[in-house]
Amino acid sequence: MSTPWQLVRPEPSVRWRLVLALVLGVAAAGSAVALLATSAWLITAASAQPPILLLLVPIVAVRAFGVGRGVFRYVERLVGHDAAYRVLGETRARVTGRLEKIGPTSQRKGDLLARLVLDVDAVLDLWLRVLLPVAVAAITAAATVALLALLLPAAGAAVALAVLIACTVVPWLTAHTAQRAERNIAGARGDVAATTTETLLTAADVLAYNAVDSVLDDFSRHDARLAAAERRSAWSTGLGSALLVVCIGGASIAALVLGSTANIGGAVFAVLVLTPLALADVLGGIPAAAQLAIRVRAALGRVHELVDTPDALTEPTDPLPLPTGRDLQVKLLRVGYDDGDVLDGLSLDMPAGSRVVITGPSGSGKSTLAAVLLRFLEPRGGEVLLDGVDLARLEGDQVRSVVGLLTQESHVFDTSIRENLLLAKPGVSDLQLWKALYRARLGMFVEKLPDGLDTMVGEHGARLSGGERQRLAFARLLLADRDVLVLDEPTEHLDEETGRALLADLFAAAGDRTVVLLTHRPELVPPHVPRQLVCLT
Incomplete structure (x- = not known):
């Protein structure tokens, strides 16, 4: 304008x-x-x-x-x-x-x-x-x-x-x-x-x-x-x-x-x-x-x-149809902000259903990579491929219909548990909501609440603990039914025991989905989970 x-x-x-x-x-x-x-x-x-x-x-x-x-x-x-x-x-x-x-x-x-x-x-x-x-x-x-x-x-x-x-x-x-x-x-x-x-x-x-x-x-x-x-x-x-x-x-x-x-x-x-x-x-x-x-x-x-701020990314004028495969490849990725590149020359191979743990100190580019995978940020060089198709050739909404995100501060709205879940898939039945809650290991907790699904969670989920907020956000992500789950520091504000239990439940509930975990606490990943470990510097 x-x-x-x-x-x-x-x-x-x-x-x-x-x-x-x-x-x-x-x-x-x-x-x-x-x-x-x-x-x-x-x-x-x-x-x-x-x-x-x-x-x-x-x-x-x-x-x-x-x-x-x-x-x-x-x-x-x-x-x-x-x-x-x-x-x-x-x-x-x-x-x-x-x-x-x-x-x-x-x-x-x-x-x-x-x-x-x-x-x-x-x-x-x-x-x-x-x-x-x-x-x-x-x-x-x-x-x-x-x-x-x-x-x-x-x-x-x-x-x-x-x-x-x-x-x-x-x-x-x-x-x-x-x-x-x-x-x-x-x-x-x-x-x-x-x-x-x-x-x-x-x-x-x-x-x-x-x-x-x-x-x-x-x-x-x-x-x-x-x-x-x-x-x-x-x-x-x-x-x-x-x-x-x-x-x-x-x-x-x-x-x-x-x-x-x-x-x-x-x-x-x-x-x-x-x-x-x-x-x-x-x-x-x-x-x-x-x-x-x-x-x-x-x-x-x-x-x-x-x-009038420039768009964060440029949508393709002639987008390709969404591919059926879910293999992800990152090839020589270079991405950054005004003050310089955050990632330069990164390459990853993430087959469908795989578990990839990407670790590194704060500022190493983990959240930046998550933004690129969800097409919130345009790469400066290299490419990210979904089943061989460059994400730049797909619309952002197409990419986000496949790739879902759980962050360390996933927003919990000041409304009921039901309404927070329905954000992912409006109109679904209560049975589907309960299935998502149980898969996120939150079902028994909600069942014990006097109002059940209609329990108000308070502003930013103030009436829930940190682990409960993350599990509610993860249940919402599961309900959205994305094939690739990007977990950006989901255990950031949790103690070691709670964080370890949360990651074990996240990987178990993910099933055959691809899971990309971005964390600086890789020691919390359950040892029985087969994974590819990538360290960013």
Whole structure:
């Protein structure tokens, strides 16, 4: 996506709703101006006590404009918000779709969350508080100036000048004074969100190491930066409102002076003097819109920066069909990241149903190899073959329908055991769920729970032990029924006895599947398991 606008553009089915919201907004604002103008004419004309028949039309018009203003405003808000939320939903779908292709990012979790929630929500501000209000104000102000020009050209010119200043100079000055603050607000919100998220996730360690004060000081520093930016923004908002009042007041005074010397009736004179005051409400949102536009641009720029990240891998334009064999071969593999290669010249032969244990110290490339086997990462050289077919010639989803992954931090969702398992294969029967649990040696434990499969496991599986979480994740992997199982440090956070028992059960439950174990603790592998041992350095 080359520009932020392409990211937030409305689909054709939504555009007519936005146009309808614009029309309704103009009708509501026009009713407000017409209400004041008609009321001024009616009160002034009625003071002369003319025949009541002469006042019936303006009386009905006042009622109609008064009711119409509320009705049009309500429907405009209804249609406008409906359209804006539809655009927001479409934008969120585009962002989520791009993130799926980008793969894991280096963004801090809190900052990523802020971009996906707060910054994407700027789409609502863009349409509801910037584009639609400015368009409504411009059209209504132009119509008002045209009306006043018909009554007294000189007064129309004076009001036109005031409107021009209010629509150009005032928002420019407001935006200019708030430019730096508004640009900093989006980033400051991301820092606050990131700090908050990290603090909540690491609360236990922070308390254990008595680091509460330093963490709170860091949070206070980011919060103070955000508060300072918002105060500067508020000051600019106040400046814009004050200047707008000066412009509208000046327009009314100019109409008063010019009308007092013109040969016009009292009712027309009242309309000339009072009607510009109605523009205060119509134009009141323009300074804020100009200021908010800077914040929206910064927020959408952060989202665009995220989704404009190059894809982690390139899908083939003409993918080959998935081969039937499950032999895996790694030939002279070279892969790495921006700071250099992690693996260079690695070759492996993994026949279907084999057991391969790949060991090495932290940073030797074990997790990188797992990412390549699941086609999350593009090799820089060499190739990985599935039954003789290069993985680069297959779509990522094809590869992942064959290769499954169990990591040291496989996510357990804050829901029931049943829902965690159904993630792998939605709609399967309870019998299949129990089979997967028993094969992972977790069935007896779940049976003893009062709610069985409906037991809630807590956030990140907090109500389960480390071994139980891994067994639940492995049951989910077995339920997915992949032919190649990649186990990336599954015993990392477990004690030796639990880790040894877990690996014995994993290899036993794998059956005739290929198992690729990536670990720096090869001594935990049961001695009776035939395996190929590869050491990375």
